[in-house]
Amino acid sequence: MGMTQTHTQPSDVEIAQAHTLEPITEIAKRAGIPAEAIIPFGNTKAKVELDKLDPKQEENSQLVLVTGMSPTPAGEGKSTVLIGLADALNAAGKRTAVALREPSQGPVMGIKGGAAGGGYAQVVPMEDINLHFTGDFHAITAANNTLAAMVDNHIQQGNELTIDPRRITWQRCLDVNDRALRNVVLGLGGPAHGMPRESGFTITAASEIMAILGLATDLHDLKERLGNITIGFSYEGTPITAKDLKAEGALTALMKDAMNPNLVQTLGGTPAFVHGGPFANIAHGCNTLAATRAALRSADVVVTEAGFGSDLGAEKFFDIKARAGGLQVDAVVIVATIRSLKYNGGVARDELTKEDTAALQQGLVNLDRHVDNIRSFGVEPVVALNMFISDTDAEREVLAQWASTKGVRIAETRVWAEGGAGAAQLAEEVLDILGTKNAEDEQQLYDPADGVEASIEKIATRIYRAKDVEYAPKALKDLAVIKANGWDQLPVCISKNQYSFSDDATQLGAPEGHTLHVRELLPRTGAGFIVVLTGAVMTMPGLPKRPAAERIDIDDAGKISGVF
């Protein structure tokens, strides 16, 4: 995400607009992408047809996963480091491509104001990427809500399938931060206007169709998965699927173009596949498998992201995405900041720019835990220390000390101010790891065949370091339904806050011996996993008192400002 640092530098959108972009056809040519695989969207964006790229190249490419330590609410610049690293690798002579998530428009209008890197490490055209882009999120919204309309229409038109209006689990969605839609009663107004019932909206990024887009291998698989969506249950307790409603063809047709990964470029001219955008707290948190594959077919090294920390995006990358796609990770970058280390050491949000080596020392337990977690997946990590203006030499020294004592690779990055040049040292460390090829073959934490409870327990105890898992009454009911319907061997996608390893967002650092509270389990039979809701994580964000939308503007010539 775009970060506000304190020294004088043009805003992200100003930097992006001052940059002269290469035609996307040139970027594609350099990446060896044949012209017939490119569907242009203007001159600087394109969709790429995956099946027109050489699959053999995939096996020869190496994959670098970028994750982070537990963040402050302002974010630690994970995408920014990722983009800077890719530019640095290209500068070092490695043919590199980026695979990233698409920003969700809801948060762009809310707190974030944009999410495509920051400073001199951005993907561009950043306004386009932040606003609508190539329409993938809108396609998901359309498909999601077409299915919802078919569900309520089926009930209205006689309800042959005996759908129980009280047990419909399929919600509508919008790519807007809109808390007033979290809980609604719809179908009001009399018999001509549907059956009154409780429901709600999620943000589009949290739709099961986003997850399906993220994991589908081709159109055939996409249709299969869309058809397998469970929309709710009949009065008799039978799961009702999208296929039962004959919706899978229309939904797949609506998702056809969205299946093609989007190609843009970094400020350094690195090809960037920006595609799919599930959040990592409430969803699986990685760009699409299709985009990662397209990148692997267009470069020797691919740098890709997993949202938030090793407990969220990275765990789900290994256990959900890599499992589904047969991917193997060759190196991991953990983005850390001195601010976040101090935050995890107990410093208040508005004191983070003050030097505090004691708090920093205390906060290192958090980074330690993330390093351990990544090693437990069988991959060697390097810590990228993303430098801020306020960081002091004394603080840097504490980090260097820790790294040398613990035998952890570390590299300082200054990508926000320097772009790729600010990640040269990080690129060296990454290339060193890639050169040793020490990653393990088996990178999954649990075996879904052991059942949902066993999978949750393994993640909770090994990654979150909880002592046990407690199921709320609703969760126990959900578990019974899952077992009764043969869904007990699906992988799990745990929805948890991003600040703490526990389900209590105030427990910073490296809590252990806590209890993971599972409040609800949502079978996502189309995506092929069980969503596990813990704590009080929201699937529909709200807007802040002063939404970013108030500051976004456009002049008569079409130049956008306030997206940052």
Added chain:
Amino acid sequence: MGMTQTHTQPSDVEIAQAHTLEPITEIAKRAGIPAEAIIPFGNTKAKVELDKLDPKQEENSQLVLVTGMSPTPAGEGKSTVLIGLADALNAAGKRTAVALREPSQGPVMGIKGGAAGGGYAQVVPMEDINLHFTGDFHAITAANNTLAAMVDNHIQQGNELTIDPRRITWQRCLDVNDRALRNVVLGLGGPAHGMPRESGFTITAASEIMAILGLATDLHDLKERLGNITIGFSYEGTPITAKDLKAEGALTALMKDAMNPNLVQTLGGTPAFVHGGPFANIAHGCNTLAATRAALRSADVVVTEAGFGSDLGAEKFFDIKARAGGLQVDAVVIVATIRSLKYNGGVARDELTKEDTAALQQGLVNLDRHVDNIRSFGVEPVVALNMFISDTDAEREVLAQWASTKGVRIAETRVWAEGGAGAAQLAEEVLDILGTKNAEDEQQLYDPADGVEASIEKIATRIYRAKDVEYAPKALKDLAVIKANGWDQLPVCISKNQYSFSDDATQLGAPEGHTLHVRELLPRTGAGFIVVLTGAVMTMPGLPKRPAAERIDIDDAGKISGVF
């Protein structure tokens, strides 16, 4: 819309898919559109930057408006005739372009299954045009719902503007036929989740932002209009605008790309500007002013549409769109069918394929009325008799007799089966009218300065032939608010069923002496008109028992079927 006739011919989507499209850059080149004005969306669609086209060419071009008689529920093939006519004009050596509305995806999934002409008179790529197209509707949905979220968020965050939650008029929208969203209660779930209140969703085509897109002259005007949207009233009764919420910049940024007209092609290779899609019963029912302008700058003759009949799309074309854009219409085509004439003569829907000259004779009063109405706007019409397989020679003879007695130009068209060749005679008649240049300068029916009631009365008595107008208590209250806030001199956009000249859809033919019942008046201060709701017209359609979505499919190679 795509029509199902009875002789054997491939389906619309089959015809479209069998056709080899020209690259859109070639179509643009032939239309004299400079390359720098073109933003490609794949190889067969593009957006066109209006301000990069020569405005002087506009004055030299002639405008042909296509409207219809009162339709049957199946539709009479108005777009199909329009497209065929344009292809015929091109074949006759006139440099012609088409300006058409974009189909709404909701009805594509509902009854219609597609709307881009039919048979051998289509705009292509038809599946793309019917599904997402270039994302204009999605941009409207996003802007509309961002504003809605900002309204509820403002109340949640302290409500500085003292917005009265009971008097919020801004609804959310979706491009889905979803009756269950017509009336909802939102903001449920407790204090963290908004203020509970009644609201509802319209279909995106009915959003005020669709109307604004249709009428905005440039980005500056667009921002002005978006800022002027009234979202509701304060507890003190003051109107609250989008500008009060500081939303106009973000909304305009979201609508930036949508402002550019879309360029595609007909099966005959005619350039087609397909842009904007307000319905003609519940909204103003024409493609955007920007698209009509772009077409006028790219051709000598432009054929454009007004939805439904002279009482709906055409009246609004003259009184709203032409007034806003300073357009002048040089000729009008009224599309009629023998089926619809019999329907208006009292024949039941499922008997329309049987010969019935008596009913036909009776139904002619409807066509008569439309001819009179068009002449009252100062333009000479030609009736296009869109032929169906079931039409008989005896029936054709009745029509010919009527036309010669009444002195009405008439031409038979067979565009569904023959494409442009089937509109050669119609093209001749149109060229003959254009050659005489007999259209009047002043083509508006009423002067908004006379006030909303006077405008409604004039349309009701002159066009609908009502004897008077009756205002429901709610409408009287709305009138008082309109007068109190200085909105009384805005043009009116009457929402009425498309089947009858009256507000009772069962009164076919040419009813007169009826009363027009105004049930509600909605100030659309951004679009710059007052929506007048009559009868029981819905702003959110529902799906039928067997939605078209059930038949839409896609194969593993991405070929779509069932969109027709």
